[in-house]
Amino acid sequence: MSRELKFSQAINEALDICLTRDPNVYLIGLGVPDPKGIFGTTLGLQDKYGSDRVMDMPASENGMTGVVIGSALVGMRPIMTHQRMDFALLSLDQIVNQAANWYYMFGGKTSVPLVIRMLIGRGWGQGPQHSQSLQAWFSHVPGLKVVMPTTPYDAKGLLISSVEDNNPVIFIEHRWLYNLVDHVPEGVYRVPLGKARVAKEGKDVTIVATSYMTVESLRAAEILLKEGIMAEVIDVRSLKPLDDSLILDSVRKTGRLLVADTGWKSFGIGAEILARVAEEALTDLKSPPVRVALPDCPTPTSPALSRYYYPRLEHIISGVRKMFGLFDKEPFKPEGRTVPLDVPDKTFTGPF
Amino acid sequence: MTPKFLKELFCQMLRIRMVEEKIAELYPEQEMRCPVHLCIGQEAIAVGVCANLSRDDYVFSGHRSHGHYLAKGGDLKAMMAELYGKETGCSKGKGGSMHLVDLSAGFLGATPIVGSTIPIAVGAAFGTMMRGERRVTAVFFGEAAIEEGVFHESINFAVLKKLPVVFICENNLYSVYSPLSVRQPGCREVFELALGHGVASYQGDGNDLFDVYNLAKSAVRRAQQGDSPTFLEFKTYRWREHCGPNYDNDLDYRTESEFQGWKKRCPVEKLKKHLVKESIFNAHDIEAMSEKVQKEIGEAVAFAQKSPFPEESRLMKNIYA
Numbered sequence: 208m209s210r211e212l213k214f215s216q217a218i219n220e221a222l223d224i225c226l227t228r229d230p231n232v233y234l235i236g237l238g239v240p241d242p243k244g245i246f247g248t249t250l251g252l253q254d255k256y257g258s259d260r261v262m263d264m265p266a267s268e269n270g271m272t273g274v275v276i277g278s279a280l281v282g283m284r285p286i287m288t289h290q291r292m293d294f295a296l297l298s299l300d301q302i303v304n305q306a307a308n309w310y311y312m313f314g315g316k317t318s319v320p321l322v323i324r325m326l327i328g329r330g331w332g333q334g335p336q337h338s339q340s341l342q343a344w345f346s347h348v349p350g351l352k353v354v355m356p357t358t359p360y361d362a363k364g365l366l367i368s369s370v371e372d373n374n375p376v377i378f379i380e381h382r383w384l385y386n387l388v389d390h391v392p393e394g395v396y397r398v399p400l401g402k403a404r405v406a407k408e409g410k411d412v413t414i415v416a417t418s419y420m421t422v423e424s425l426r427a428a429e430i431l432l433k434e435g436i437m438a439e440v441i442d443v444r445s446l447k448p449l450d451d452s453l454i455l456d457s458v459r460k461t462g463r464l465l466v467a468d469t470g471w472k473s474f475g476i477g478a479e480i481l482a483r484v485a486e487e488a489l490t491d492l493k494s495p496p497v498r499v500a501l502p503d504c505p506t507p508t509s510p511a512l513s514r515y516y517y518p519r520l521e522h523i524i525s526g527v528r529k530m531f532g533l534f535d536k537e538p539f540k541p542e543g544r545t546v547p548l549d550v551p552d553k554t555f556t557g558p559f
Numbered sequence: 560m561t562p563k564f565l566k567e568l569f570c571q572m573l574r575i576r577m578v579e580e581k582i583a584e585l586y587p588e589q590e591m592r593c594p595v596h597l598c599i600g601q602e603a604i605a606v607g608v609c610a611n612l613s614r615d616d617y618v619f620s621g622h623r624s625h626g627h628y629l630a631k632g633g634d635l636k637a638m639m640a641e642l643y644g645k646e647t648g649c650s651k652g653k654g655g656s657m658h659l660v661d662l663s664a665g666f667l668g669a670t671p672i673v674g675s676t677i678p679i680a681v682g683a684a685f686g687t688m689m690r691g692e693r694r695v696t697a698v699f700f701g702e703a704a705i706e707e708g709v710f711h712e713s714i715n716f717a718v719l720k721k722l723p724v725v726f727i728c729e730n731n732l733y734s735v736y737s738p739l740s741v742r743q744p745g746c747r748e749v750f751e752l753a754l755g756h757g758v759a760s761y762q763g764d765g766n767d768l769f770d771v772y773n774l775a776k777s778a779v780r781r782a783q784q785g786d787s788p789t790f791l792e793f794k795t796y797r798w799r800e801h802c803g804p805n806y807d808n809d810l811d812y813r814t815e816s817e818f819q820g821w822k823k824r825c826p827v828e829k830l831k832k833h834l835v836k837e838s839i840f841n842a843h844d845i846e847a848m849s850e851k852v853q854k855e856i857g858e859a860v861a862f863a864q865k866s867p868f869p870e871e872s873r874l875m876k877n878i879y880a
Binding site: 231233259264265267269270271272273274275276277278279280281282283300301304305309310311312313314315316317318320349350352373374 | 617619648649650651652653654658660662667668670672675676677678679680681682683684685686687689690692708709711712713715716719876877878879880
């Protein structure tokens with residue numbers, strides 16, 4: 208019988224496995240050993256491995272990122288966690304100037320094996336400084352790898368691969384995925400970095416999605432199917448390196464492309480994927496491609512405004528319809544939605 | 560310190576001085592095509608600190624790192640080749656003067672973002688402690704680095720964990736052209752700021768090898784015993800421009816008389832006088848030593864000049880391990 212785990216439990220299990228398998232692995236971050244354990248992802252690990260391997264830290268994001276880099280240079284394999292990606296911005300000097308460049312600028316002498324978990328999210332008033340999705344920034348920088356799992360299976364397999372990787376890896380987790388349940392095998396398995404996944408096969412349009420937007424895209428695909436449109440949904444999983452070939456093969460098959468990302472539209476993931484498709488497969492496109500992403504404004508807190516801010520399945524559906532010339536049809540309105548738009552499911556009642 | 564050891568330390572200081580002077584001499588040829596930050600006038604700090612470290616100990620540095628690299632035992636040929644952008648350089652030509660490294664000498668890296676190697680050095684010390692290794696990590700930086708937030712974050716963590724690390728602040732009074740007076744309040748000394756973090760903190764004469772050596776000796780011992788990190792401030796002065804081979808007192812950001820005052824306190828001359836006075840060696844010995852060093856430098860420059868440039872195929876290599 209297949210065993211099912213939540214996304215948060217899958218992360219917890221991956222961390223547990225990494226700590227067991229390699230004595231040089233350690234976890235560090237504000238609140239890592241606290242009673243809530245980073246949404247459950249680090250719960251129980253300090254009890255099992257001790258405070259020398261699972262530890263809190265001073266509120267010094269930049270300095271502590273330098274500290275984990277230095278420890279990595281002498282043989283450790285740190286896993287650092289930021290409860291919000293926004294806080295990691297304090298450490299951009301160490302991530303970009305130092306960790307990303309280190310291997311190259313010293314001629315390949317020493318690399319920085321380091322995983323930095325950054326949590327993103329949406330809704331529930333997270334507002335301008337608690338929900339930003341800045342994966343495009345990190346993906347811009349040579350020397351970094353950037354990973355965004357969607358399923359619990361991939362979360363575990365990608366995290367193990369990231370910890371075993373000899374480079375700095377930005378591992379981005381969406382909080383709305385934490386309660387997602389999936390088959391997760393016991394023990395060690397790896398999902399390779401740089402490989403996308405076909406989450407649903409189709410022939411009429413390619414929807415390339417990141418993280419939580421894969422969930423919305425799969426929902427959209429179900430509804431589009433009722434309209435006779437078979438969408439192929441690709442879960443990118445790794446942004447850097449990006450699995451160009453899987454995306455291009457799909458676009459060459461379907462002739463249509465929509466990219467759904469959790470970040471901002473301008474200069475974002477959608478822009479990059481559209482550009483790559485334009486460079487390699489423009490003549491295969493039957494219609495202009497579409498980006499579904501955040502509008503170019505800071506994140507508003509009020510639930511009234513956030514409903515206009517966060518893209519959802521209806522935006523994906525509208526985008527696909529547009530590619531099929533179905534402009535005049537009534538915009539899609541989900542029927543019978545009882546869950547408010549600013550929470551992932553009914554069980555979520557705040558406070559963060 | 561035995562006469563032999565003193566002679567060795569003097570030789571290292573002289574070697575750093577002569578290497579820097581050779582770079583200044585050759586720089587106008589436009590073949591070293593990267594910024595260089597020469598440490599002429601500051602040699603005693605590099606030598607006095609590193610004389611207390613073993614090869615297994617670690618050192619990190621910032622933009623003005625030639626002296627630290629050489630004093631820790633970094634390979635001279637690989638350094639010169641790096642300045643010339645050659646494949647045989649210590650960073651294969653990808654780093655230049657501001658990114659020196661020699662792992663076999665325990666010189667783990669220098670980078671020019673002010674203060675940025677301070678947390679990395681603290682992390683190396685943290686890593687060695689977690690791995691149960693008995694090593695000391697030293698990090699060199701200028702007095703402007705203590706104006707960076709990351710310095711305070713790093714020293715706080717080092718004290719919290721009692722890490723085996725020595726912070727060496729070379730206070731040469733200027734950050735590029737900006738004097739200390741426009742950057743830090745005059746009501747306290749640099750080393751006193753570190754005291755507030757609960758770290759053992761001392762101030763010394765950076766142009767006096769003995770002062771540097773003795774303070775560093777206690778600091779390294781403290782680190783080895785696991786008692787506390789140490790912050791050492793050494794007052795000193797860079798003779799030439801912030802970046803480049805020239806003198807720049809004509810720019811009027813500092814006075815000629817201030818420079819001449821510091822030049823009279825030349826760390827190399829000061830030690831030389833002491834050694835001659837104590838009859839540890841004579842003028843002839845110094846000349847012989849100087850000739851030997853000049854020959855070594857000549858060979859390193861020739862090696863660098865003759866070495867091949869990295870090929871196009873190297874551009875996209877070493878991005879990921």
